[in-house]
Amino acid sequence: MALFPSVDWFDEVRNVFNADDRYRGAGGGYCNCVAGFRIAEKVFVLTFDGFECSAAAEGDDGTLDDVDFYLEMPAEAWRDMVANIAANDGADLHHTLNTLDLDREDGLATSKHGDQVREDLFFRYNQTLQFFFDASALVETEFP
Amino acid sequence: MSEAANGAERELDLGWMDRTGPWETRAEPGKYGLTIADISIGDYGDAPEVSDNLTGRARGAAARPASYRIGAYAVRSKNEIWLDNASFLYEEALQRQWSSATDVPWHTIEPLPDDVEQAECQLATFLTEVEFVAGDVPARWVSLTTPDFYEPRQVLLAQVMDESRHMDVFRKRALANGGGLMQATGATSGFVGSIDLSRDFTEMSSRLHVSGEGAVLTLFRMGELMAQNEAEKVIYRLCAQDEARHVAFGVMHLRYMSETAPERREEIHCYLDEAEGGLIGAANPVGQLTPTSESMAIILGGGKENFDDGMNKIIAIRRRQLQEYRKRVISAGFGERFENGRSRVAQMIEEAA
Numbered sequence: 097m098a099l100f101p102s103v104d105w106f107d108e109v110r111n112v113f114n115a116d117d118r119y120r121g122a123g124g125g126y127c128n129c130v131a132g133f134r135i136a137e138k139v140f141v142l143t144f145d146g147f148e149c150s151a152a153a154e155g156d157d158g159t160l161d162d163v164d165f166y167l168e169m170p171a172e173a174w175r176d177m178v179a180n181i182a183a184n185d186g187a188d189l190h191h192t193l194n195t196l197d198l199d200r201e202d203g204l205a206t207s208k209h210g211d212q213v214r215e216d217l218f219f220r221y222n223q224t225l226q227f228f229f230d231a232s233a234l235v236e237t238e239f240p
Numbered sequence: 241m242s243e244a245a246n247g248a249e250r251e252l253d254l255g256w257m258d259r260t261g262p263w264e265t266r267a268e269p270g271k272y273g274l275t276i277a278d279i280s281i282g283d284y285g286d287a288p289e290v291s292d293n294l295t296g297r298a299r300g301a302a303a304r305p306a307s308y309r310i311g312a313y314a315v316r317s318k319n320e321i322w323l324d325n326a327s328f329l330y331e332e333a334l335q336r337q338w339s340s341a342t343d344v345p346w347h348t349i350e351p352l353p354d355d356v357e358q359a360e361c362q363l364a365t366f367l368t369e370v371e372f373v374a375g376d377v378p379a380r381w382v383s384l385t386t387p388d389f390y391e392p393r394q395v396l397l398a399q400v401m402d403e404s405r406h407m408d409v410f411r412k413r414a415l416a417n418g419g420g421l422m423q424a425t426g427a428t429s430g431f432v433g434s435i436d437l438s439r440d441f442t443e444m445s446s447r448l449h450v451s452g453e454g455a456v457l458t459l460f461r462m463g464e465l466m467a468q469n470e471a472e473k474v475i476y477r478l479c480a481q482d483e484a485r486h487v488a489f490g491v492m493h494l495r496y497m498s499e500t501a502p503e504r505r506e507e508i509h510c511y512l513d514e515a516e517g518g519l520i521g522a523a524n525p526v527g528q529l530t531p532t533s534e535s536m537a538i539i540l541g542g543g544k545e546n547f548d549d550g551m552n553k554i555i556a557i558r559r560r561q562l563q564e565y566r567k568r569v570i571s572a573g574f575g576e577r578f579e580n581g582r583s584r585v586a587q588m589i590e591e592a593a
């Protein structure tokens with residue numbers, strides 16, 4: 097059982113994601129970006145390198161200066177998304193990353209640098225990011 | 241000496257063995273396999289600033305003096321088409337392909353109310369038309385570009401494949417749920433079609449990649465809000481990924497042009513003036529009230545009776561479209577147009593607020 101959010105949880109999802117070849121096709125595959133996640137007061141950073149998610153780390157607000165983009169929503173919204181994925185073996189129509197981005201006035205994805213080319217990586221690799229979080233359906237998750 | 245099939249002896253001419261490009265090249269696969277970045281080594285990696293190659297000779301191959309001209313290559317100056325990450329975008333495009341036949345869960349489409357299905361089909365008709373242009377235009381420029389600049393050519397060829405898939409996937413959507421194609425919208429006879437009138441690659445790219453595809457990228461992303469089922473979600477999400485690559489091509493090319501040919505900056509601002517006109521024209525379904533925008537409002541609202549709710553969402557889409565466009569132009573190095581009053585985009589964003 098892995099606690100969400102934590103590096104352990106992201107590592108378990110990475111293991112599922114990296115081991116499943118299905119995530120390399122169907123619009124997924126070859127992804128190079130550093131993505132940040134602000135979940136409540138915590139910051140996590142995932143590094144996607146080629147076909148795999150090569151690292152998960154915890155950071156702080158300053159870490160977000162260096163990521164290509166980061167996703168930020170209230171803790172309960174993150175929890176709702178992860179629980180929805182677990183319940184449906186993947187996000188339903190209302191809980192995909194892109195839908196959550198669109199549902200918010202200021203969006204889900206943003207950056208500190210403001211470079212739209214780097215922010216656009218969220219769109220360019222959206223299916224891979226969705227595959228990653230959908231892989232969490234196979235991780236036993238507990239919430240604080 | 242060699243023996244021919246009929247038993248006669250013949251002299252071999254092995255002169256071709258002496259006429260090569262640089263030799264003893266050993267490209268090695270990197271972490272991502274053997275990419276075209278990995279083979280850009282030695283002389284093979286050097287694209288000339290100006291190409292005199294009119295014969296279709298592969299870059300780095302030995303010239304054949306007697307060869308005739310096969311290409312009327314209009315694009316022979318590097319800064320006219322180059323960008324720093326073309327190799328990367330090409331490999332990414334190859335790796336992230338998808339099939340509209342098998343990667344879309346078509347079985348999740350279920351019957352919709354008549355007005356919503358008609359609206360879906362109208363939107364699919366519009367997008368099919370638009371994607372025709374998005375495929376045709378880069379294809380033409382491929383044939384106008386010297387093979388010495390093969391990296392950006394490869395990206396454009398991959399784009400043609402992407403647009404081909406977009407054409408077919410929206411046609412499939414229109415024909416998959418009891419509806420069909422609706423009346424042609426005329427999108428290709430306005431701003432979208434005028435992209436093909438561009439006489440310069442950068443002019444074309446600023447209209448197609450930065451303005452046009454940037455706007456369509458926002459539409460595709462918003463498609464997830466319009467989706468009635470998993471199939472439509474997947475269609476829009478995967479199309480948006482492709483479109484984001486095309487937009488990246490345009491922005492990175494503008495950035496390269498800005499840095500290497502500053503004398504062309506004013507000219508490029510003129511292209512952007514025109515491109516911004518496209519954002520408010522009838523070709524953009526969130527720019528003006530057109531049959532396509534009506535159909536989008538019906539889909540977003542969930543039916544004709546909720547048309548106003550749908551229109552409010554369209555206005556939100558329009559705001560995002562403009563904000564993202566502005567940030568891309570800034571990223572390309574032309575942000576001063578938003579400071580000196582040349583661009584109306586800031587005013588358009590306010591109007592959409």
